[in-house]
Amino acid sequence: xxxxxxxxxxSPTMEEGRLVKWLKNEGDPVxxxxxxxxxxxxxxxxxxxxxxxxxLRARLAAEGDxxxxxxxxxxxxxxxxxIDALVKKAPAAAVTPSxxxxxxxxxxxxxxxxxxxxxxxxxxxxxxxxxxAPPAPGDRAPSGPSGAPAQSPPPAPAAAxxxxxxxxxxxxxxxxxxxxxxxxxxxxxxxGQLHGSGPGGRVIRRDIEAAVxxxxxxxxxxxxxxxxxxxxxxxxxxxAAGDFEDVPLTQIRKTIARRLAESxxxxxxxxxxxxxxxxxxxxxxxxxxxxxxxxxxxxNDILLxxxxxxxxxxxxxxxxxxxxxxxxxxxxxxxxxxxxxDGLITPIIADADTKRISEIARESRELxxxxxxxxxxxxxxxxxxxxxxxxxxxxxxxxxxxxNPPEVAIFxxxxxxxxxxxxxxxxxxxxxxxxxxxCDHRAVDGATGARFMQTLRRLIENPLMLVF
Amino acid sequence: xxxxxxxxxxxxxxxxxxxxxxxxxxxxVGVVERxxxxxxxxxxxxxxxxxxxxxxxxxxxxREAKAFGVNVGEITTDYGVAMKRSxxxxxxxxxxxxxxxxxxxxxxxxxxxxxxxxxxxxxTDEKGAATTHDAKKAIVICTGSRVxxxxxxxxxxxxxxxxxxDDVLIAEKAPATMAxxxxxxxxxxxxxxxxxxxxxxxxLEALPAILPLEDADVAAELTKSFKKRGIDVVTGAKIxxxxxxxGSVTIxxxxxxxxxxxxxxxxxxxxxxxxxxxIGLEAQGVKLTNRGYIQIDEQMRTSAEGIYxxxxxxxxxxxxxxxxxxxxxxxxxxxxxxxxxxxYGNIPNATYCHPEVASVGLTEQQVKEKKVDYKxxxxxxxxxxxARTSGQTEGFVKIIRDAKYGEILGAHIIGAHATELIHxxxxxxxxxxxxxxxxxxxxxxxxLSEAIAxxxxxxxxxxxxx
Numbered sequence: 001x002x003x004x005x006x007x008x009x010x011s012p013t014m015e016e017g018r019l020v021k022w023l024k025n026e027g028d029p030v031x032x033x034x035x036x037x038x039x040x041x042x043x044x045x046x047x048x049x050x051x052x053x054x055x056l057r058a059r060l061a062a063e064g065d066x067x068x069x070x071x072x073x074x075x076x077x078x079x080x081x082x083i084d085a086l087v088k089k090a091p092a093a094a095v096t097p098s099x100x101x102x103x104x105x106x107x108x109x110x111x112x113x114x115x116x117x118x119x120x121x122x123x124x125x126x127x128x129x130x131x132x133a134p135p136a137p138g139d140r141a142p143s144g145p146s147g148a149p150a151q152s153p154p155p156a157p158a159a160a161x162x163x164x165x166x167x168x169x170x171x172x173x174x175x176x177x178x179x180x181x182x183x184x185x186x187x188x189x190x191x192g193q194l195h196g197s198g199p200g201g202r203v204i205r206r207d208i209e210a211a212v213x214x215x216x217x218x219x220x221x222x223x224x225x226x227x228x229x230x231x232x233x234x235x236x237x238x239x240a241a242g243d244f245e246d247v248p249l250t251q252i253r254k255t256i257a258r259r260l261a262e263s264x265x266x267x268x269x270x271x272x273x274x275x276x277x278x279x280x281x282x283x284x285x286x287x288x289x290x291x292x293x294x295x296x297x298x299x300n301d302i303l304l305x306x307x308x309x310x311x312x313x314x315x316x317x318x319x320x321x322x323x324x325x326x327x328x329x330x331x332x333x334x335x336x337x338x339x340x341x342d343g344l345i346t347p348i349i350a351d352a353d354t355k356r357i358s359e360i361a362r363e364s365r366e367l368x369x370x371x372x373x374x375x376x377x378x379x380x381x382x383x384x385x386x387x388x389x390x391x392x393x394x395x396x397x398x399x400x401x402x403x404n405p406p407e408v409a410i411f412x413x414x415x416x417x418x419x420x421x422x423x424x425x426x427x428x429x430x431x432x433x434x435x436x437x438x439c440d441h442r443a444v445d446g447a448t449g450a451r452f453m454q455t456l457r458r459l460i461e462n463p464l465m466l467v468f
Numbered sequence: 469x470x471x472x473x474x475x476x477x478x479x480x481x482x483x484x485x486x487x488x489x490x491x492x493x494x495x496x497v498g499v500v501e502r503x504x505x506x507x508x509x510x511x512x513x514x515x516x517x518x519x520x521x522x523x524x525x526x527x528x529x530x531r532e533a534k535a536f537g538v539n540v541g542e543i544t545t546d547y548g549v550a551m552k553r554s555x556x557x558x559x560x561x562x563x564x565x566x567x568x569x570x571x572x573x574x575x576x577x578x579x580x581x582x583x584x585x586x587x588x589x590x591x592t593d594e595k596g597a598a599t600t601h602d603a604k605k606a607i608v609i610c611t612g613s614r615v616x617x618x619x620x621x622x623x624x625x626x627x628x629x630x631x632x633x634d635d636v637l638i639a640e641k642a643p644a645t646m647a648x649x650x651x652x653x654x655x656x657x658x659x660x661x662x663x664x665x666x667x668x669x670x671x672l673e674a675l676p677a678i679l680p681l682e683d684a685d686v687a688a689e690l691t692k693s694f695k696k697r698g699i700d701v702v703t704g705a706k707i708x709x710x711x712x713x714x715g716s717v718t719i720x721x722x723x724x725x726x727x728x729x730x731x732x733x734x735x736x737x738x739x740x741x742x743x744x745x746x747i748g749l750e751a752q753g754v755k756l757t758n759r760g761y762i763q764i765d766e767q768m769r770t771s772a773e774g775i776y777x778x779x780x781x782x783x784x785x786x787x788x789x790x791x792x793x794x795x796x797x798x799x800x801x802x803x804x805x806x807x808x809x810x811x812y813g814n815i816p817n818a819t820y821c822h823p824e825v826a827s828v829g830l831t832e833q834q835v836k837e838k839k840v841d842y843k844x845x846x847x848x849x850x851x852x853x854x855a856r857t858s859g860q861t862e863g864f865v866k867i868i869r870d871a872k873y874g875e876i877l878g879a880h881i882i883g884a885h886a887t888e889l890i891h892x893x894x895x896x897x898x899x900x901x902x903x904x905x906x907x908x909x910x911x912x913x914x915x916l917s918e919a920i921a922x923x924x925x926x927x928x929x930x931x932x933x934x
Contacts, residue, residue, distance in 0.1 A: 177899055177900030177901070178899075178900060178902050178904070178905050179873060179874075179875050179900035179902055182873045182874070182902065183873060186872075186873075199808065204900055205900055
């Protein structure tokens with residue numbers, strides 16, 4: 001009798017796990033309790049042990065794969081046993097959390113204490129949910145105003161048997177309660193896509209909770225992924241193979257992303273503000289201006305160059321959040337926010353890090369002019385890898401800018417001005433600028449952002465590095 | 469021997485409403501009831517008690533009448549007359565249910581029923597004659613609950629000195645002194661009634677506050693009001709024993725304040741027991757919860773196939789309106805309709821003492837325990853124009869809302885007509901309206917309902933009239 005090896009709930013909150021490493025090869029003999037593989041949960045890397053004796057006949061997941069709890073990962077059987085049927089049934093087997101015939105031995109202690117919902121909730125993939133979503137009429141509505149979403153039985157919206165009058169309402173407005181509308185807006189859910197369980201198919205609070213619970217890991221991602229499709233349709237400049245690397249999300253990164261997004265809207269943003277000394281920049285600029293008009297550059301041009309250069313050294317900031325992965329761009333396409341008559345637009349300086357300051361100066365003037373004339377071609381304002389916004393000319397000392405998804409950072413540049421500062425114990429006047437970096441915490445942690453700002457300081461305060 | 473689609477065992481609010489709904493859905497229905505129709509609510513609870521409270525309210529208003537320019541002379545009260553009126557109202561309501569049964573062609577099987585099988589029961593009438601009846605689709609147990617004493621501390625009901633609410637509802641006169649044990653809804657209501665009828669009332673509550681299920685602010689406000697009107701309120705009261713003497717009862721209290729309390733009558737208003745005995749539940753495999761109620765699922769099904777249970781016998785809260793809703797749901801389940809389940813989180817509470825108390829949802833304490841980020845809005849009736857015109861300015865409206873989404877987590881009203889006012893919030897919660905929808909709905913001026921709109925505004929930090 002073959003033993004199925006499934007993704008086990010190795011922690012109470014685990015809903016899926018990433019197979020980090022196989023420790024047994026196909027054909028290896030295994031005994032009950034042997035460690036088969038390392039699995040990364042939302043909290044840590046843990047060991048997956050064998051629940052039966054025999055030979056590891058088939059490995060059905062590759063290293064690096066993420067699989068929902070309950071899904072078949074491998075089969076242990078006798079060396080000559082026919083396991084074709086088991087292998088073929090693999091997707092269906094996804095809903096069986098553990099083989100009834102296999103006694104629970106040598107289970108890591110956490111697995112034993114894992115509450116049932118974590119094991120049996122087949123919520124993480126559409127396939128698993130469809131094949132096992134409980135029939136809706138049996139669902140107990142959370143009676144308190146705040147039922148814990150993770151505990152309430154969540155029928156997958158698509159799979160729940162829908163009464164005739166569902167939310168769709170003939171293509172019109174989805175019927176929904178005011179509270180449900182607020183919750184849906186917050187979570188980026190489309191009411192029309194949800195199964196309404198209220199009177200007349202009305203979408204109510206528990207439907208939102210069910211939808212959120214059905215895909216805790218992917219919901220914030222979906223919310224963030226939507227703008228990707230809208231705002232960056234074709235970005236030929238950034239999409240060439242080799243120009244970026246896609247980084248799969250680690251479990252801890254997924255958990256950070258989900259928790260922070262829950263706490264702070266779809267894009268959990270934090271801000272880092274620092275003062276930069278422009279003494280050297282001012283000197284550099286003065287020297288350039290002295291060389292003649294063709295060398296005339298603004299403070300902003302130099303700052304654009306500095307930010308672009310820093311980005312080229314910090315690909316983790318020069319990135320796009322794609323929901324299920326992060327795209328670290330190797331090329332720097334710097335967006336610059338330009339105020340136009342009825343709003344703003346962010347034309348792009350492509351490969352800004354490789355351009356000379358004078359080129360950036362010319363290009364930014366040109367782009368700003370054409371932006372105000374509404375003459376930008378779509379490829380000139382799509383595909384930025386990060387953006388700079390400058391309100392210094394309005395006398396704004398410092399401000400915070402809103403991240404333009406899927407980018408993960410934006411830089412708000414304040415006014416350049418002379419301020420008294422303490423240098424070597426004496427008050428003196430220095431030219432300074434204050435820059436605030438808004439970071440998408442799903443992708444950029446505080447220390448990551450701070451390190452970027454360190455690099456930026458080094459560049460701005462030693463501007464010769466920019467012309468080297 | 470008669471055959472029905474459904475037989476209800478008990479004609480209280482759960483049973484009679486369930487029976488009527490079944491009849492509406494085309495089922496043939498029999499209802500077994502040994503007393504009058506309407507159950508505790510109509511005969512021994514809600515209805516007669518509210519009739520007495522109305523008498524108390526009139527007495528109270530009459531004493532204030534002079535200030536309103538109305539001279540009514542010397543005010544005297546007669547509990548016997550008030551009692552008889554309350555019985556008449558009760559009988560009238562019971563007759564009303566009889567009429568509804570006739571209209572719905574529902575058969576009243578008079579007598580006491582016992583299950584003899586999953587689909588059959590035997591009914592014994594008052595003369596001792598037994599008949600057998602069978603239910604083709606379902607039997608619904610709705611036998612309700614009854615008053616109980618607390619024998620462990622000497623408070624065994626005796627119908628003369630240690631009384632239940634049933635006893636005081638048919639008392640001929642109000643005693644000179646009375647201790648009421650238990651300050652839940654029943655205790656507070658009778659404290660109000662007897663106080664207005666000239667009894668010196670001491671209200672004893674073991675828990676730290678009266679109306680212990682209500683929000684602490686509300687309980688504090690009611691305590692203040694009761695004390696002002698001369699009711700002795702003792703909370704945290706530990707009764708260690710009771711001695712029945714000739715025409716008096718002496719209650720021993722532990723604690724620093726009062727050691728002994730001698731009163732003419734004691735009213736025990738501390739809880740009710742479900743009527744589960746003598747029905748044959750065990751023989752049919754109907755399981756009980758560990759607190760002694762019949763265990764049901766959300767479709768009102770018991771552990772025995774074809775047997776359902778609703779109302780008090782199926783567990784708290786023991787409220788007529790909770791039973792009535794369960795009656796509707798059980799009828800729809802039996803008729804094969806997929807009705808909406810009972811929303812146990814949105815059942816209003818109502819206490820009809822003066823000032824009235826009503827609430828729905830969570831108390832502030834419960835919200836705190838849930839670690840939800842919340843905001844409170846409050847509006848005192850003393851600031852309400854309408855409350856001033858009627859001279860009833862006690863109390864307030866308190867709204868607890870979710871800080872982020874504005875969901876109404878709890879609503880608490882103490883004041884005149886609170887039990888009527890609460891329903892705006894029950895409807896709002898049932899439809900998942902947030903505080904914003906309440907604010908957008910225009911409230912007529914001048915009304916007490918404006919206090920709700922103001923409390924809602926206050927929760928958003930923008931009260932207009934406070």
